[in-house]
Amino acid sequence: MNETLTWKDHLGDRIPEDLGREVDIFETEIELRRQGKIDEVVFAETRLRRGAYGQRYDSGQRFDGKQTQQLAFPKANTKGPNTEWHAPGMMRIKIPFGGLNTVQMETLADLAEEYSDDILHVTTRQDLQLHYIHIEDTVDLMRRLAAVGITTREACGNSVRNVTACPLAGVCNTESFDVTPYSRALARFLLGHPDAQDFGRKVKIAFSGCRDEACGLVNLHDIGALGVTRVIDGKTRRGFEFYVGGGLGAVPHQAKLFDEFVSEEELLPLSQAIGRVFARLGEKKNRARARLKFLVARIGIDEFKRLVLEERAILPHDARWTSYIQGLDSDDETPLRPGQALQGLQLPEGFSEWFGTNVYQQLQPGYVVVTVYLPLGDLTGQQMRSLAAVSRKYVKDTIRTTVEQNIVLRWVSEADLPTLYTDLVDIGLGGSAANTIVDVTSCPGTDTCKLGIASSRGLAGELRTRLAEKYHSLDAAVQGMRIKVSGCFNSCGQHHVADIGFYGISRKINGITVPHFQVVLGGKWKGNAESFGLAMAAVPSKNIPLVVDRLTERYVAERQGDEIFQDFISRVGKRDVKAMLDDLVQVPTYEEDPSFYRDWGDTREFTIDDMGKGECAGEVVPLALFELGAAEREVFEAQILLDENNFSGAYTMAFKAMVAAARALVRSQFLDVSDAPDTVIAEFRTRFVDTGLYFDTYAKDKFARYLFRMQEEALRNPTRDDAHRAIEECQLFIEGAFACYNRISDAAGADALATA
Amino acid sequence: MAINLQKINIKFYLAENAVPSPEEAFRIFSQWIPLTTDEILIDVADYRHVARGPKTVLVGHGANYTFDNSDGRYGLLYGCKIGTQGSNAARLRAAFAASLKACVRLEQAENTVSKPRFVGAEAVITINDRLHAANSEATLEQIRADLESVLDDLYAGAPTQIEREGDARQRFTVRVRVEGDFETADLLANLAASGAGAGA
Numbered sequence: 001m002n003e004t005l006t007w008k009d010h011l012g013d014r015i016p017e018d019l020g021r022e023v024d025i026f027e028t029e030i031e032l033r034r035q036g037k038i039d040e041v042v043f044a045e046t047r048l049r050r051g052a053y054g055q056r057y058d059s060g061q062r063f064d065g066k067q068t069q070q071l072a073f074p075k076a077n078t079k080g081p082n083t084e085w086h087a088p089g090m091m092r093i094k095i096p097f098g099g100l101n102t103v104q105m106e107t108l109a110d111l112a113e114e115y116s117d118d119i120l121h122v123t124t125r126q127d128l129q130l131h132y133i134h135i136e137d138t139v140d141l142m143r144r145l146a147a148v149g150i151t152t153r154e155a156c157g158n159s160v161r162n163v164t165a166c167p168l169a170g171v172c173n174t175e176s177f178d179v180t181p182y183s184r185a186l187a188r189f190l191l192g193h194p195d196a197q198d199f200g201r202k203v204k205i206a207f208s209g210c211r212d213e214a215c216g217l218v219n220l221h222d223i224g225a226l227g228v229t230r231v232i233d234g235k236t237r238r239g240f241e242f243y244v245g246g247g248l249g250a251v252p253h254q255a256k257l258f259d260e261f262v263s264e265e266e267l268l269p270l271s272q273a274i275g276r277v278f279a280r281l282g283e284k285k286n287r288a289r290a291r292l293k294f295l296v297a298r299i300g301i302d303e304f305k306r307l308v309l310e311e312r313a314i315l316p317h318d319a320r321w322t323s324y325i326q327g328l329d330s331d332d333e334t335p336l337r338p339g340q341a342l343q344g345l346q347l348p349e350g351f352s353e354w355f356g357t358n359v360y361q362q363l364q365p366g367y368v369v370v371t372v373y374l375p376l377g378d379l380t381g382q383q384m385r386s387l388a389a390v391s392r393k394y395v396k397d398t399i400r401t402t403v404e405q406n407i408v409l410r411w412v413s414e415a416d417l418p419t420l421y422t423d424l425v426d427i428g429l430g431g432s433a434a435n436t437i438v439d440v441t442s443c444p445g446t447d448t449c450k451l452g453i454a455s456s457r458g459l460a461g462e463l464r465t466r467l468a469e470k471y472h473s474l475d476a477a478v479q480g481m482r483i484k485v486s487g488c489f490n491s492c493g494q495h496h497v498a499d500i501g502f503y504g505i506s507r508k509i510n511g512i513t514v515p516h517f518q519v520v521l522g523g524k525w526k527g528n529a530e531s532f533g534l535a536m537a538a539v540p541s542k543n544i545p546l547v548v549d550r551l552t553e554r555y556v557a558e559r560q561g562d563e564i565f566q567d568f569i570s571r572v573g574k575r576d577v578k579a580m581l582d583d584l585v586q587v588p589t590y591e592e593d594p595s596f597y598r599d600w601g602d603t604r605e606f607t608i609d610d611m612g613k614g615e616c617a618g619e620v621v622p623l624a625l626f627e628l629g630a631a632e633r634e635v636f637e638a639q640i641l642l643d644e645n646n647f648s649g650a651y652t653m654a655f656k657a658m659v660a661a662a663r664a665l666v667r668s669q670f671l672d673v674s675d676a677p678d679t680v681i682a683e684f685r686t687r688f689v690d691t692g693l694y695f696d697t698y699a700k701d702k703f704a705r706y707l708f709r710m711q712e713e714a715l716r717n718p719t720r721d722d723a724h725r726a727i728e729e730c731q732l733f734i735e736g737a738f739a740c741y742n743r744i745s746d747a748a749g750a751d752a753l754a755t756a
Numbered sequence: 757m758a759i760n761l762q763k764i765n766i767k768f769y770l771a772e773n774a775v776p777s778p779e780e781a782f783r784i785f786s787q788w789i790p791l792t793t794d795e796i797l798i799d800v801a802d803y804r805h806v807a808r809g810p811k812t813v814l815v816g817h818g819a820n821y822t823f824d825n826s827d828g829r830y831g832l833l834y835g836c837k838i839g840t841q842g843s844n845a846a847r848l849r850a851a852f853a854a855s856l857k858a859c860v861r862l863e864q865a866e867n868t869v870s871k872p873r874f875v876g877a878e879a880v881i882t883i884n885d886r887l888h889a890a891n892s893e894a895t896l897e898q899i900r901a902d903l904e905s906v907l908d909d910l911y912a913g914a915p916t917q918i919e920r921e922g923d924a925r926q927r928f929t930v931r932v933r934v935e936g937d938f939e940t941a942d943l944l945a946n947l948a949a950s951g952a953g954a955g956a
Contacts, residue, residue: 007887055799087798088817106925113927114763114884117801117813117820131801132815134837380809382826385925428807447801461805601802603783 007140011147019146022153026050027139028633034086037636042629049159051152052138053090055131056450088132090448091116091141092155096187097165097180097207098126100407101397105388107148112381115141120384122377122405124441124494125204126164127155131448154191158199158290160275163187165207166215167400167408170333171362171369175209176227177238179216181328182267183207186225189268189324190275194671198279198623200290204247205271208528211241217403218528219255220246220497222292223271226528230261239263244274244304245296248491252532253293256301258308264328266312268321273312277304316672333411336396339366340415348422354432355417362410368417370409371434372424376442376460377405379429386427394420403494405441406434437474437481437552438467441494445487445504446599452487454504454515454541458601460485466545475556481565482525483548485517496532497523499565500551505538509587515541515599521551521569521577531566536578542596543584550580624741627664628734631657635730642723651718654726658707661737665694668741681711694740703729703736759898761844762836763884764851767824768859768940769831771873776862778804781812781823784865788814795819821858832859832874835884845902848881852910853947855879859940876938880921882929889928896920896930907932909950910943 008015015023026046033043044054093108108128112120115137116130123129133141142152154160163183170178186205190196196203205223208216218224224243229236242262246255262270274292281299283290296304360369372387379387391399391409398410412420424430433439440463443449445456463483471479486493486503495501501520506513516538523533539547555568569577587596598604634657641650659677662684666673673683688694689704696703706729715722776784785800796817803810808828814821817838824833834855840847862872881903883889900918907916917933 005887010887088815110886114886117815117822118810118826119801119803119806132799132820375805378803378806380806380826382926383807383809448799458802461802464805601782602786603779604786 007143011143014147015143016146016149019151019153020143022050022151023139023142023146025630025633026142028636029629030135030139032633032636037632038629042625045157045626046629047135047138048157049154050138050142051092051094051155052133052135053092053156054450055087055089055448056446056452086135088134091130091133091138091152092123093128093130093145093150093152094155094162094187095126095128095150095401096163097169097183098167098400098402099180099184100399100401101148102388102391102399104148104150105384105391105399107144107150109381109383109385109388111141111144112384118381119378120381121444122374122379122401122407124403124405124443124492125162126167126401126403127162128401129444151191154196156202158201160187160190160193160196160203160205163190163205163207164216164221164403166209166213167402168215168360168369168410169207169209171364171367171410172209172213172215173361173363174213176229177209179207179209179225179227181332182225182227182240182264182325185324185328186268186271189320190271193272193275195272195275195279197626199275200282200284201287201292203275203278203292212527215403216528217494217497218243218246220248220252220494220529220532221255222247223274224255224528225262225267228261237263240267242270245293245301247291247293248494248496248532249291249489252491252496253297254532256296258301258305264325265322268324269312269315269318270308272318273308273315276311276315277307281307333398334396335364335367335398335411335413336394337413337416339364339413341366342414342417347418348425350425350430350432351418351421354421354430357432357436358434359417364411366414367410368412368414370412370417370420371402372407372409372429373431373434373439374406374429375431375464376440376457379407383427383429387424387429390420390423390427393423404435404439406439433464433468433471436471436479437483438464438471439482440464440467441482441484441498443486443492445485445493446602449487449492451490452504453506454487454517455599455601456485456487456493456502456504458599459502459517459541459544462600463545463548467548474552477559477565478552478556481552489518494529495520495523497525497529498533499523499525500548501533502544503535504541507538507540507587510589512590512597514587514597517541517544519544519547519581521574522566524566536574537581537585539581539584540587540596541599546584547581550584551577554580624664624668627667628661628737628741631661631664631734631737634660635727635734638723638727638730642720642727645720647718647720647723648716650723651715651726654723654730655710655714658710658730658733661734662688662707665737665740668744677711681707688740693744694736696736696739699736703733706730706733759844759895760888761847761883761899761902762839762888764847765833765835765882765884766851766855767831767833767880767882768855768874768876769829769878771875774870774873775830776812776823776868776870776872778802778812780868780870784862784868785812785814785821788861819854827880831880832862834858837884843902844899845905848902848906849909849947849950851881852879852906853944856940856944856947860944863940874940876940876943877934877936879932880929881932882927884927886927891920891922891924891926891928893920895928903930910946911938912946 029046032038112118115133117132121129163186165179165183169180203222206216206218206221207225208218209227218226225240228241229238239261241260242258243255244258247253278292282295358371362368394416395409395411400408440460442456442460446452447457481499483500484493484495484498486495488504495503501523502517505516505518507516518535519537519539520533521536524530555565590597638650638653641653659680663680665688666683669687689701694704695701782800782802789797799815801813809826810822810824812823820835822833836851859874889895911934914934919931921929921931
């Protein structure tokens with residue numbers, strides 16, 4: 001045993017070089033933040049772009065990296081104040097299109113046990129999340145993920161988030177074609193892409209293979225691609241019905257049709273062009289109106305399309321546009337075992353019910369998709385490891401997470417179902433309620449999210465328990481309904497598209513805060529989130545189970561023929577529905593029933609005093625500021641090299657940092673400038689020195705001359721003094737760059753005010 | 757080079773019919789947060805819906821306390837999360853002391869319906885660090901002397917059985933069994949009497 005062994009050493013070249021470098025950079029940034037050399041706002045954005053979120057807590061104490069801090073704590077029996085940067089947080093792990101293999105599952109299991117609280121959580125966008133991760137553990141966590149082909153990069157922040165896709169893609173009975181490879185290609189293309197780094201808000205992308213089902217949820221995404229085919233010149237060609245500007249959040253927008261047919265070759269460049277237009281014209285200062293949906297709404301879909309196509313026309317050619325999608329029509333998934341029908345075997349207890357809810361007949365005869373039901377999207381590390389072992393017995397890494405917070409195993413031979421079911425029961429994952437009203441979806445809510453108002457998970461857990469108990473007595477039409485819960489109006493639980501949706505609010509009753517949920521009706525999950533529901537009534541949290549009972553019972557009693565729930569609600573009318581809930585809106589006094597003043601799953605008195613600033617949106621840090629931060633990190637690395645007596649390395653790194661800082665400024669005017677030092681320096685001289693923009697009041701262009709001199713000298717064998725001086729000059733140059741940027745920003749702000 | 761034992765987890769089982777409900781566990785842990793001053797406790801996580809696993813977790817900055825039934829039996833799982841100083845034996849003692857201190861605190865908690873009681877004669881020790889402590893006989897042999905020394909103090913010389921569990925993919929885990937009945941408060945006192953137990 002070697003006590004100095006690190007995961008970096010242990011994994012070695014199993015960590016891809018580019019991902020390894022990313023993690024090394026983040027490790028340096030954590031150290032700089034600890035030393036107070038990175039501003040919290042910049043550090044927040046950099047950690048968010050790597051998937052590291054802050055969390056909401058209950059404590060009145062925090063360790064801030066240096067010492068324990070006593071924080072304002074309203075009352076002993078309520079939740080506590082906000083977190084500080086060093087407090088353990090959430091790690092979001094991107095799983096493009098939800099695709100997992102068994103080695104990745106085992107690694108995720110290990111990470112949950114070693115760094116988290118032993119729980120893996122599947123999100124409503126096919127990500128996985130681990131909670132309570134110490135910031136210093138994040139780098140080893142990222143390295144271990146990188147070694148199995150997973151990155152957390154851009155899982156949060158104002159970036160392109162996880163690219164989702166229908167979990168049935170490739171085996172679905174109603175799809176045009178398998179959209180999986182295209183979602184993989186686009187996710188790969190946009191990861192770290194320069195044209196996807198300067199957004200005012202996040203961008204969410206989804207793929208679906210058919211129009212009528214729910215799985216892809218194209219209509220509620222910033223960019224949605226719906227697979228379609230078209231006969232062109234006698235040949236069937238693949239393409240996408242392409243949508244933009246959809247989104248949920250406080251103000252949901254249905255996506256707008258951008259083009260009825262975008263060819264597969266145009267998928268990547270068109271998405272890149274959209275990124276450029278969004279970066280250029282999207283709102284940056286007002287986060288509440290910074291999503292793409294607001295830009296599309298503001299300028300109109302026609303003008304947006306014109307601008308995007310104009311941008312597309314001038315994009316420098318990129319070979320990846322076509323290389324990433326070559327050969328995508330070949331099926332890369334194969335079964336492990338021959339497809340055979342389920343035959344007259346003796347079936348285990350509970351199998352029939354499970355078969356009815358958790359099994360989907362694939363397009364391919366003899367094969368099925370099995371949904372592993374995860375209550376509230378959670379499973380333990382050991383369950384994930386065991387599920388990997390079970391998966392190996394039946395399928396070849398054809399495993400995906402779903403937006404309904406479950407995991408599916410694809411290409412299961414029907415004949416294997418009884419033994420698979422028994423294996424799942426043995427590991428505590430044989431639940432039979434998948435894809436039913438019991439399978440309630442929920443965002444984290446007040447459990448861990450700083451924006452949460454009411455306990456979405458607490459409510460979801462309570463509804464799940466109650467509905468499971470009476471599932472067999474429910475009408476079939478009710479059994480198939482969906483309930484989705486969000487802790488606030490931001491709709492991470494996707495309440496707008498549920499049959500019955502809820503989102504958390506609060507109300508003051510006689511001066512005391514009471515947890516409530518808005519009841520949202522009218523949403524349609526099918527048809528790729530065909531319609532969004534509207535809030536009908538604010539009901540105290542404790543009465544929400546009664547709301548579900550009342551709505552579903554009346555639906556069953558008055559349903560006409562095969563009338564679906566949304567049509568029933570529409571026929572009955574909002575006025576009548578609201579009247580149905582009138583008595584449930586009432587809140588008894590505290591003395592009459594104090595339980596109304598507590599939230600589900602929490603024994604303490606309710607409060608929203610501990611709400612904080614949301615992390616979902618990230619910090620809006622201009623690209624230049626972000627890149628200047630990276631230059632600062634490089635000069636810090638130069639110091640490390642100097643300490644290691646690597647004078648040449650330190651000198652070179654200092655020069656590199658100066659060029660990076662110069663490039664950051666240049667890119668604020670000329671986005672496509674190359675990273676060749678000579679080009680960067682020439683552009684910097686022309687744009688910032690010759691124009692006087694870089695001039696300091698006292699030093700004038702002194703710091704810029706440091707850069708020019710280093711470029712000319714380019715010492716081959718610098719001494720310690722040479723390296724030391726280079727670092728000092730580099731730091732001054734970067735300071736000058738920050739000052740320059742601030743002056744330009746201030747002037748731009750003043751101009752904007754003057755013309756407002 | 758010697759093994760560096762960090763992230764030590766210790767689980768003591770609850771006696772049958774003395775298991776707090778999820779509501780009670782949540783209430784007790786929530787009360788601990790503002791009342792605990794010698795360590796930073798930050799949140800309570802409720803996982804009652806998970807079939808076998810952590811049911812209620814009191815999350816701390818340096819350690820977690822979990823009502824756990826991952827192995828099908830309820831107990832209190834103490835999990836140290838950050839690096840600590842001292843010899844391996846000192847770290848083991850500190851982990852046992854912290855674990856037992858929490859058990860005693862639970863047993864002495866007022867207004868509990870479940871009246872939690874722990875079985876002192878059995879404990880599970882897990883090293884939550886696959887990199888430095890593989891689940892192997894070699895690891896057990898490296899820590900055996902330190903572990904036996906701590907157990908000797910803990911159980912006042914009573915003979916103990918140490919058995920390694922799980923396969924190579926799992927974390928290093930040993931189960932300790934002792935004949936007889938042992939109160940957690942007595943075990944904590946034994947550690948203190950040995951001169952090193954209070955430093956948790």
